[in-house]
Amino acid sequence: MDGDHAACEGALAAGCRFVAGYPITPSTEVVERFAQRIPLIGGMFIQMEDEIASSIAILGAAWAGKKVMTVTSGPGLSLMMEHIGYAAITETPCVFVDVQRGGPSTGLPTLPAQADMMQVRWGSHGDYEIIALSPNSPQECFDLMIKAFNLAEEYRVPVFFMMDEVVGHMTERVVIPEASAIEVMERRWTSKPPGEYKPYAADDDMVPEMVKAGDGYRIHITGLTHDERGYPAMNPPTQKRMMERLLGKIRNNREKLIDVRGEHLEDAEIVVVSFGITSRVSGPAIEEARKQGLKVGHLRMVIAWPFPASVIQQLALRVKAFVVPELNMGQMVLEVERAVAGKTRVISVPHPGGTVHEPQEILTKILEAAR
Amino acid sequence: MDGDHAACEGALAAGCRFVAGYPITPSTEVVERFAQRIPLIGGMFIQMEDEIASSIAILGAAWAGKKVMTVTSGPGLSLMMEHIGYAAITETPCVFVDVQRGGPSTGLPTLPAQADMMQVRWGSHGDYEIIALSPNSPQECFDLMIKAFNLAEEYRVPVFFMMDEVVGHMTERVVIPEASAIEVMERRWTSKPPGEYKPYAADDDMVPEMVKAGDGYRIHITGLTHDERGYPAMNPPTQKRMMERLLGKIRNNREKLIDVRGEHLEDAEIVVVSFGITSRVSGPAIEEARKQGLKVGHLRMVIAWPFPASVIQQLALRVKAFVVPELNMGQMVLEVERAVAGKTRVISVPHPGGTVHEPQEILTKILEAAR
Amino acid sequence: MSKTELRVGGLGGQGVILCGMIIGKAASIYDGKHATLIQAFGPEARGSACSAQVTVSDEPIGYPYVKQPDMLVLMSQDAATQFVPQLKPGGLVLYESELVPKMPPLPAGARALGIPATRFAEELGRRLVLNIVMVGFFAGVSGVLGYESVEKAVLDSVPKGTQDLNLRAFRRGYDFGCELLAKQTQGAS
């Protein structure tokens, strides 16, 4: 099964029952499979007239109670930016799948990149927070997709599933566990009756409980700055309260949200920081370097946003250098640099996309770091 | 004259003769004035059906030879993201005016923020570079707008004019010099004849010369990765060559593009780094701190992107702390932190927007920095 | 006096910003001073509270906000309730007397002068000119700016075809102001 199809299966397993999408290479196979699978599962797929429509149709569906997703690639994602902000401010659980291709603009439609990493963090106007995951195999497209949906429900933020063309079109065996073995997070439905419920009142964990249209709560949802009742309240104190919660629910849970995979980190003097397909491409370079006697470790970010700064900070105290290969001209490396805060060297291994790094390119930088 | 109107006058003075726009508070006055002024000047204003259309209509007009601009605010800007990438990859000179309001989403339509700073840098998919200016008064809306147009022509990148609601609606006297006293950069027209000209061949300065439709050059322009002839060539080497130039023309000119205004920097132990309206709001706080005997300097970024990292790095070697107030929850401060690289303290003074900082808030942080 | 700070407050639709704008313009263009005007309006630019902050100064103006106004021009009860407490001791309040029935306690030495501007405007045929009546009143009693300057600023700021009406509104407010001052002075003497 390829990564695109595995992602679709993951979404189904996570309980996703509503997808609206618009075709775009190299992501289309995800929705094509969904369209194939859903009629007999009891859900809904609709191909909308564009990405703008898709990205808000899913938000409507989420407020009718469904777990929802849309799927796209860079150009489509650029069109969804307004609704990412809308999802963030209305705290609508939703998953955006981005199968990254070469950019900017139409760029390299059929070739890989990892150059939308900053975009998903910053692409909508105003301040907000999101979560972004980065799978590196079809199996992970399945497994992490379930995690993506669970996080969307847990934090009520847009969650980005950052695939790339290689992972999307890579075919490997995928093991799909029994449904009973899959941990699925249900929506945080309120237990409060209509009169007492306020859509945006939250307790300490900062994530409000949810209801859906049709249940008699007569909720109001708006993209304007709003109070706990969900009513527009366009004044600085309300803005402050709302923003502190919108950002706080992620920023305060940064540590909890860390998902990194380490290899050889115990004795590492040089750490390669990678994510997605690049984590597999780094493999041979790291092996080769270790063969040459260098103490090279590997830190792979499964969750790229929020950025696992504390992990890097810890490592920065004891390693000699970080090497950061990514299929873009230097994006996540900026975060690494910031976290490292001058404690040690950070070596970027940028790549314009269209293909993956040659392991040799990464090796060269590792050797440079060792010098 | 208010900032919005001054920005319009600046654009006219810079030679802007084509504006396509779509109304949005608090930016609309810019295009309303343009619509008023242009018939007798010999130019064109068209209100399009949305921001997507506006943002590409200007690119069409640029390729017909005009100096062009569109004007919007956050939600509209989010819709323009695809075309920012298109402008970047096609190297179309253009100016995007963003009169920033509170966000995210519809947020606070009539109230100020400076929270689109990261968006203009990163909001479109893929890698690219832009320039962003940040005026702090109606007079600067005029003066810097001319600079914005000149930079668009010089580097052939989208240039962002990052106003905010306060500056846009602030009324002050604006002195408009004689046309002859205004330095206007003309388009870099080629002198080559049709057979010899290649749209994307550039010499050392990396910026290709331009032609326009209708002149017999029979150019081809595409958002796909392209070669020097402008023809699609979707392969990694072409991508590499193209990307290196697209990014290089800004990254290599970073130092040249620095435009910061310093005050009391000579003896400063604490430096307030600000931009736009916040630079005026910081004034009383800095004065007060100096009255209290603290050596506080002020660094104001007139050009925020590319970020003046080298200036900060220099200062970082000798100051005790940076204080970074901005009308957002911490955006440009991330760049400051990265540039400072642990050399000294960086204190963020975030603000959720909707109004400006109380000078007292900034003062408090300055005092904290002094401790 | 090197700096005068002024706040105009009322409701969207009353022409609050224009009122502040005319005063600022009179100061900066016709009286050769520096002036900065900041607007603050409600969520939708209509109906809700709305205010203008005007700083007039001999020096260039950095910080543009008005924290402690020397003068207030008030056209709604809400504006009065909100802004009067910020007034500088000894400051001056000009207010629409029918729309501000309850004047909050004034700071030490401050004075408040009312004018039924809406009614005057209605008498003149268009309630919309209420703000120009207030401008006239300001010119009549404040003593900060010359009559001519303000009159020119009014003419410069209103749509063509309405200049006559607006001049009458201005005059009505000005005259009322002068009379009131005269009366007060008499009373005081």
Add this chain to the structure above:
Amino acid sequence: MSKTELRVGGLGGQGVILCGMIIGKAASIYDGKHATLIQAFGPEARGSACSAQVTVSDEPIGYPYVKQPDMLVLMSQDAATQFVPQLKPGGLVLYESELVPKMPPLPAGARALGIPATRFAEELGRRLVLNIVMVGFFAGVSGVLGYESVEKAVLDSVPKGTQDLNLRAFRRGYDFGCELLAKQTQGAS
């Protein structure tokens, strides 16, 4: 052998990826090995050059790219020109004999076997099954995977309603491969 690397190359529309996919599937699902397939296709997924990289291994596969293939399946001259130089010494090349008129020099010990697969496919009635003929040929000569595994993988991968035709195409290629091997063995003997 713990790892076999394979590259299939041709033009969009020839079914290059499916060809690689079937081989990978046969290996991973029916022969219990690990397999990874990476696609590389041209700008628009049609017309231009297109290739699949298949790694079949007893161990889990990390790096998924094929740098030095053990085997090549080639369906166009361009693919031959590009990929033959990467072939491992001693490797095997299977190619469409009418579409690859000029075979580049092979590395030491390598062999190249041709099949007029397009013509066979046309004879079977649909030139589209040319890729399945190639798969059959692969099964017949490569010796990496069992006939049954590959046959099952074919059946599993083609649209319903075309299984018969595809089986015949598979068989045609397989038989031709076996014959060719037999002939070569005879020749060699």
Add this chain to the structure above:
Amino acid sequence: MSNESCVADACNIELTPDLAMENPVMPFLRKERIPHIWCPGCGIGTTVNCFVRGLEESGLDLNNVAIVSGIGCTGRVAGYMNLDSFHTTHGRPIPFATGLKLANPKLKVVVYSGDGDLFAIGGNHFFHAARRNMDLMVVCVNNHTYGMTGGQVAPTTPRGATVSTMPFGNFEDSFNLPFIADACGAVYVARWTVYHVKQLARAMKEGLAKKGFVFIEAMAPCPTLYSRRNKLGDGVEQLKYFKEKSVVKHGASTKDVGLTFQGEIVVGKFVDRERQTWLDSMNEHFTGYFGDKYQRYGGNHVKD
């Protein structure tokens, strides 16, 4: 409510303060949010009265009615209705409503928004939802301009009208909304002005009862921007114009109902036809394809 005054002596019941009557529209509104933000004489509020009356007479369970608005003055309607209500983004109420409806087909979903929202930035969604016959009732308050942003030219601004971005008069042709809705496949198309309160309320009721894509154009004055800038007086003057220049033509060919600046207004119910909704088409199609294996999505509809 204590601040309501009544001519109590008119009836033979003594009105004590606790008996003061509440406006019968109040239960349909989010009372705590009144007064609303609309200008004096703005016609939007009047359309809301008509909508409330239509809702009331429709007999629908209000817990199953949702309202979706875009951004604009009209876009604020959702926020005042005591229903599940969604204030979305500019131009996008229709796709949001589409998701809401398809995810819970039991909801009656009403889209209530302005002419700019629905036909400028949001035009494409309108056209496609009509094509699909998505089961939505779309109410467009047409005030010929963008009210919220200060009166710019809209695709509904008649030629000759002055608006802020056509400061010397609009020289563009405007859309004929009923015609467009008809051409794209709407099953119910009507136009009324806020002068026609009874008819508009009836259209709302009919629209709520109808299955499929329903379009109701409600012409309304924007005295603050459109009327004033065009020297047309205030709201009441516009209503008088509506009264004088309207001609009721039920079943009129939508081609012929275009509007001109202060010209004749053809009002009435223009289209009322039957067409399978998107969801019904899907259910029927899948039932045909999969037979018994297929579970009708959204439950079994009672054939009405």
Add this chain to the structure above:
Amino acid sequence: MSNESCVADACNIELTPDLAMENPVMPFLRKERIPHIWCPGCGIGTTVNCFVRGLEESGLDLNNVAIVSGIGCTGRVAGYMNLDSFHTTHGRPIPFATGLKLANPKLKVVVYSGDGDLFAIGGNHFFHAARRNMDLMVVCVNNHTYGMTGGQVAPTTPRGATVSTMPFGNFEDSFNLPFIADACGAVYVARWTVYHVKQLARAMKEGLAKKGFVFIEAMAPCPTLYSRRNKLGDGVEQLKYFKEKSVVKHGASTKDVGLTFQGEIVVGKFVDRERQTWLDSMNEHFTGYFGDKYQRYGGNHVKD
């Protein structure tokens, strides 16, 4: 060109290699980019032949003709034409072309794109440009699907056809493109199939000569995705269908020319009328408003 072969003996001239003939379309194409990317039997290339012939006969100075495409298989047309040519973003060729045209009114601007590009994501721009009567010729190659991305459902996919995102058959109604164009105000509307090469070429010529918003629908096979998935054979089979099921009806009411799956196809020139273009309206309006102070934008047009 040396790799062209000729039955030279047929004429009494000896053909030496340097005399080998070039295809007469070549000067209109970017030769160096041929062969193109389109599939065997893809109808897009045939429409290009017709366009070239229309261009040739139009007598236009090719230096003043610009072509703008969106993204898609058809979107690649711009890149093959030896004109000032712009390959924009998906769905946006019309607003780009609008900017190009308005910034230099002397250009004849042709928009050449696919059905998905122009009517799905780009629908709104089409409708508004038609409303404004923007002086553009829009050619839509309608292959009933999204070719470039692998054959998904388009707003032009007939009910009943199978496409990748309607894997069990499409149950949506499709747009009737000429009707929509007509409803929005296009001044010239025609439909032909690539079977009708002569008529299509003539329509292109007429369209190029016409001032205002021109719409030409060119039905074309997408053998790789649409035909094959629907078991309709390859391109030539589709052309035969076009031949058999087409009925020429010039002036047919656009309402009646909707398409069905493999059903009858009404072809012809449906609309040919006069309406002031946006730019002419502006110029006339401003001249009226400002009198002599106003300089006609884009220079003085010679009447037609």
Add this chain to the structure above:
Amino acid sequence: MAAVTPAKQARGTVFVRTEVCKGCSYCIDFCPSKCIEFSKDFNAKGYHFPVLTRPEDCSGCDLCGVYCPDFAIFGVRLKDLEKRIQAQRAEDKAA
């Protein structure tokens, strides 16, 4: 507001929330019985509001209520008013 004494034949009456009225005069202009007029006073926002000056003519048809964009006025037939009030009284007692 002070109550106005109606003539005997009154069949309806109106309730006004004067504070939310914006003085648009719709109720006044479109009252079929022409029984309401503007107040001389301003409300807090500076608007004149409607007063029932000819209560004897009011039919309680509620057209004023349907027209009023601010939900500031509504008319009621006296018959219905009685019923509503009795219903409310009954409710109050039950509670």
Add this chain to the structure above:
Amino acid sequence: MAAVTPAKQARGTVFVRTEVCKGCSYCIDFCPSKCIEFSKDFNAKGYHFPVLTRPEDCSGCDLCGVYCPDFAIFGVRLKDLEKRIQAQRAEDKAA
């Protein structure tokens, strides 16, 4: 490609760029004179391409050229061909 000898009455002929032909058969099916057929050979991409098998019937109408989606074939009337060739010769000499 080898030239084919036409009968006397030939009025036109065709040129084919065999390498860019994709074998769609439009030219063959829609040639009004039915004078072209597929080759037995493949071109480099594996397609059969058209050959003029009945040159005597070719009118040079160029319908094949208009249909060909790959710009791989075109027809020309012999009269025009002569003119074009002479023109070209003349040009060559001038140069």
